[in-house]
Amino acid sequence: xxxxxxxxxxxxxxxxxxxxxxxxxxxxxxxxxxxxxxxxxxxxxxxxxxxxxxxxxxxxxxxxxxxxxxxxxxxxxxxxxxxxxxxxxxxxxxxxxxxxxxxxxxxxxxxxxxxxxxxxxxxxxxxxxxxxxxxxxxxxxxxxxxxxxxxxxxxxxxxxxxxxxxxxxxxxxxxxxxxxxxxxxxxxxxxxxxxxxxxxxxxxxxxxxxxxxxxxxxxxxxxxxxxxxxxxxxxxxxxxxxxxxxxxxxxxxxxxxxxxxxxxxxxxxxxxxxxxxxxxxxxxxxxxxxxxxxxxxxxxxxxxxxxxxxxxxxxxxxxxxxxxxxxxxxxxxxxxxxxxxxxxxxxxxxxxxxxxxxxxxxxxxxxxxxxxxxxxxxxxxxxxxxxxxxxxxxxxxxxxxxxxxxxxxxxxxxxxxxxxxxxxxxxxxxxxxxxxxxxxxxxxxxxxxxxxxxxxxxxxxxxxxxxxxxxxxxxxxxxxxxxxxxxxxxxxxxxxxxxxxxxxxxxxxxxxxxxxxxxxxxxxxxxxxxxxxxxxxxxxxxxxxxxxxxxxxxxxxxxxxxxxxxxxxxxxxxxxxxxxxx
Amino acid sequence: xxxxxxxxxxxxxxxxxxxxxxxxxxxxxxxxxxxxxxxxxxxxxxxxxxxxxxxxxxxxxxxxxxxxxxxxxxxxxxxxxxxxxxxxxxxxxxxxxxxxxxxxxxxxxxxxxxxxxxxxxxxxxxxxxxxxxxxxxxxxxxxxxxxxxxxxxxxxxxxxxxxxxxxxxxxxxxxxxxxxxxxxxxxxxxxxxxxxxxxx
Ligand code: SF4
Numbered sequence: 001x002x003x004x005x006x007x008x009x010x011x012x013x014x015x016x017x018x019x020x021x022x023x024x025x026x027x028x029x030x031x032x033x034x035x036x037x038x039x040x041x042x043x044x045x046x047x048x049x050x051x052x053x054x055x056x057x058x059x060x061x062x063x064x065x066x067x068x069x070x071x072x073x074x075x076x077x078x079x080x081x082x083x084x085x086x087x088x089x090x091x092x093x094x095x096x097x098x099x100x101x102x103x104x105x106x107x108x109x110x111x112x113x114x115x116x117x118x119x120x121x122x123x124x125x126x127x128x129x130x131x132x133x134x135x136x137x138x139x140x141x142x143x144x145x146x147x148x149x150x151x152x153x154x155x156x157x158x159x160x161x162x163x164x165x166x167x168x169x170x171x172x173x174x175x176x177x178x179x180x181x182x183x184x185x186x187x188x189x190x191x192x193x194x195x196x197x198x199x200x201x202x203x204x205x206x207x208x209x210x211x212x213x214x215x216x217x218x219x220x221x222x223x224x225x226x227x228x229x230x231x232x233x234x235x236x237x238x239x240x241x242x243x244x245x246x247x248x249x250x251x252x253x254x255x256x257x258x259x260x261x262x263x264x265x266x267x268x269x270x271x272x273x274x275x276x277x278x279x280x281x282x283x284x285x286x287x288x289x290x291x292x293x294x295x296x297x298x299x300x301x302x303x304x305x306x307x308x309x310x311x312x313x314x315x316x317x318x319x320x321x322x323x324x325x326x327x328x329x330x331x332x333x334x335x336x337x338x339x340x341x342x343x344x345x346x347x348x349x350x351x352x353x354x355x356x357x358x359x360x361x362x363x364x365x366x367x368x369x370x371x372x373x374x375x376x377x378x379x380x381x382x383x384x385x386x387x388x389x390x391x392x393x394x395x396x397x398x399x400x401x402x403x404x405x406x407x408x409x410x411x412x413x414x415x416x417x418x419x420x421x422x423x424x425x426x427x428x429x430x431x432x433x434x435x436x437x438x439x440x441x442x443x444x445x446x447x448x449x450x451x452x453x454x455x456x457x458x459x460x461x462x463x464x465x466x467x468x469x470x471x472x473x474x475x476x477x478x479x480x481x482x483x484x485x486x487x488x489x490x491x492x493x494x495x496x497x498x499x500x501x502x503x504x505x506x507x508x509x510x511x512x513x514x515x516x517x518x519x520x521x522x523x524x525x526x527x528x529x530x531x532x533x534x535x536x537x538x539x540x541x542x543x544x545x546x547x548x549x550x551x552x553x554x555x556x557x558x559x560x561x562x563x564x565x566x567x568x569x570x571x572x573x574x575x576x577x578x579x580x581x582x
Numbered sequence: 583x584x585x586x587x588x589x590x591x592x593x594x595x596x597x598x599x600x601x602x603x604x605x606x607x608x609x610x611x612x613x614x615x616x617x618x619x620x621x622x623x624x625x626x627x628x629x630x631x632x633x634x635x636x637x638x639x640x641x642x643x644x645x646x647x648x649x650x651x652x653x654x655x656x657x658x659x660x661x662x663x664x665x666x667x668x669x670x671x672x673x674x675x676x677x678x679x680x681x682x683x684x685x686x687x688x689x690x691x692x693x694x695x696x697x698x699x700x701x702x703x704x705x706x707x708x709x710x711x712x713x714x715x716x717x718x719x720x721x722x723x724x725x726x727x728x729x730x731x732x733x734x735x736x737x738x739x740x741x742x743x744x745x746x747x748x749x750x751x752x753x754x755x756x757x758x759x760x761x762x763x764x765x766x767x768x769x770x771x772x773x774x775x776x777x778x779x780x781x782x
Contacts, residue, residue, distance in 0.1 A: 281627035
């Protein structure tokens with residue numbers, strides 16, 4: 001009965017307009033055969049792909065495709081469903097190349113198949129786990145989608161929305177015109193690669209699993225990583241070189257996959273908080289914030305103003321320390337050793353300050369549902385002011401020492417061209433997008449917390465190259481200082497406590513529902529999707545990591561560059577590998 | 583060649599020394615202890631604290647261990663700083679095997695010690711402790727350990743190599759109950775080739 005219902009919803013193209021609850025402007029149900037058309041339409045209308053989430057419910061596997069528009073402040077979710085016995089979706093990687101990785105990740109975690117996927121190999125899991133799907137729910141653990149979103153919440157879609165009217169047209173135009181090929185064995189088979197492009201894999205050779213040889217014998221296949229200093233962790237990039245030129249660069253992920261999404265389902269809402277300090281340990285508080293925001297939306301918790309201000313201040317301090325580390329490490333990649341010493345000097349000051357209030361130096365777990373764990377000490381404002389003043393005085397020195405240095409400029413100017421269209425297709429956000437000349441920042445475009453009361457600017461550079469991305473981050477540090485100072489001024493007047501009264505305790509169970517919260521992290525848009533069936537543990541947690549999308553454009557961006565420039569591009573993306581692998 | 587099974591431990595046998603005499607060994611040990619070359623082997627969060635330890639404030643160079651080498655062939659101390667996933671495990675074993683002996687391993691952080699926060703029932707992705715793969719000399723707990731912790735771990739390795747502690751204890755700390763004498767016991771009898779690492 002219920003199964004019929006969801007399929008009928010899908011057919012009748014109802015939608016949830018649930019911005020307040022789920023952070024989506026609009027969500028449209030669609031038959032899966034129409035996905036590719038819908039994606040093409042979205043691209044044409046200028047939407048960027050955020051992520052592709054799967055949700056395993058008793059009706060089937062629900063696919064959620066989230067899109068954002070940079071100017072229109074519109075977040076759209078296209079939902080579709082595939083029954084368990086033919087779990088198969090059409091791939092939209094042909095339209096949005098960024099979907100490639102999202103779909104591969106989903107194939108790792110769920111027993112689904114994406115038809116016509118260009119490269120259906122495991123992404124995050126080791127090859128010998130190809131048959132295991134860690135996020136697949138057992139039959140008895142599955143709940144109906146209507147237990148998560150109660151039926152009465154479905155309301156008629158505002159049919160003025162572009163997507164809805166188009167979707168309606170799509171619905172009437174095509175009915176079972178293109179039946180899907182739902183053959184699970186299609187996974188891991190790559191039929192369309194010419195035979196002479198495949199390398200004979202010797203059994204037991206541990207690095208040669210995804211290699212292909214080229215037509216010409218003098219091309220060199222080079223492994224960068226997983227242990228390589230300029231990949232900032234354990235990223236592995238398979239490079240195919242012709243002399244010094246990169247013919248093909250393929251990042252191989254999963255070397256630090258830490259099961260965060262699985263842990264979301266086995267831990268309670270509270271127990272999951274420490275994980276948020278470890279997804280992206282350089283900007284841990286942004287993840288804290290995103291997860292808390294999502295759960296607060298779910299449980300309808302209002303956060304006191306003082307807590308919001310403390311959140312903003314600590315978040316920006318954390319952003320400063322993250323950018324400082326990026327700055328030092330990037331220059332280290334490019335061969336300059338001294339700057340990182342300066343960067344760490346300032347970073348240590350910030351960490352000392354954050355340590356006082358959060359209790360740790362790096363993997364903060366400071367935000368809780370309804371506020372922050374403890375109030376700031378009396379001298380906090382004074383100390384923070386003096387630290388940011390020192391940093392502000394030092395920024396011109398950084399510019400004089402490094403930014404104006406000719407050697408640096410030669411290494412970053414006109415290197416790694418990433419234009420807005422590429423960002424849109426791959427879903428790149430953060431400084432990468434702003435370095436492509438698009439003024440999109442979640443803090444500004446869909447303000448959360450108290451950002452809308454503060455006066456700051458979004459640095460945008462139009463060069464599309466590594467230098468623009470560099471300059472965006474340098475300017476962002478100055479803006480963060482501005483934000484911190486304003487928020488400190490406001491903090492004196494806000495004395496409604498650092499956490500709500502009757503804050504949720506460890507046994508906290510939010511009502512059933514789903515929520516999506518996005519915040520601006522140091523690397524881009526961080527999104528957390530939480531679905532709850534009213535139990536003690538989240539039913540599903542999806543983490544949208546900005547680095548994941550930013551890295552996915554590396555292959556296209558690095559093609560044809562010199563090897564040394566590929567390193568420069570990689571550094572300019574500011575990667576944190578555990579965040580990408582999650 | 584590193585074996586396919588991620589849980590196959592590394593080969594740890596070492597050839598005997600060319601000049602096997604106690605006084606020579608003592609001098610060599612001291613030199614080794616005071617100029618350890620760690621490998622730049624950042625896996626996750628703990629690696630950031632490892633970087634911090636190398637920077638001006640904590641200044642690992644004071645203790646002779648600042649030459650972070652990106653290549654295992656040039657280093658003799660492997661600081662496993664972070665979570666070892668099953669996919670990474672063969673690479674860890676291979677890196678260890680590529681390091682020239684004598685070599686030491688420090689497990690930095692709870693992840694490298696036991697899986698840390700990522701150990702839960704039904705976990706599918708990580709190795710619960712790097713000592714399942716390579717022999718570990720010193721465990722430094724913390725999530726992440728502070729840079730001071732890393733330095734203390736380094737002192738312990740130096741103590742393990744030379745048989746005595748070289749740096750003063752922080753104020754208010756008791757010397758470890760074992761004391762320097764028992765460090766002698768841990769050390770192989772003179773004349774044996776290897777100090778820090780016995781074939782296991
Ligand atoms: S021990 Fe903690 S800080 Fe270190 S790698 Fe593991 S989670 Fe990160």
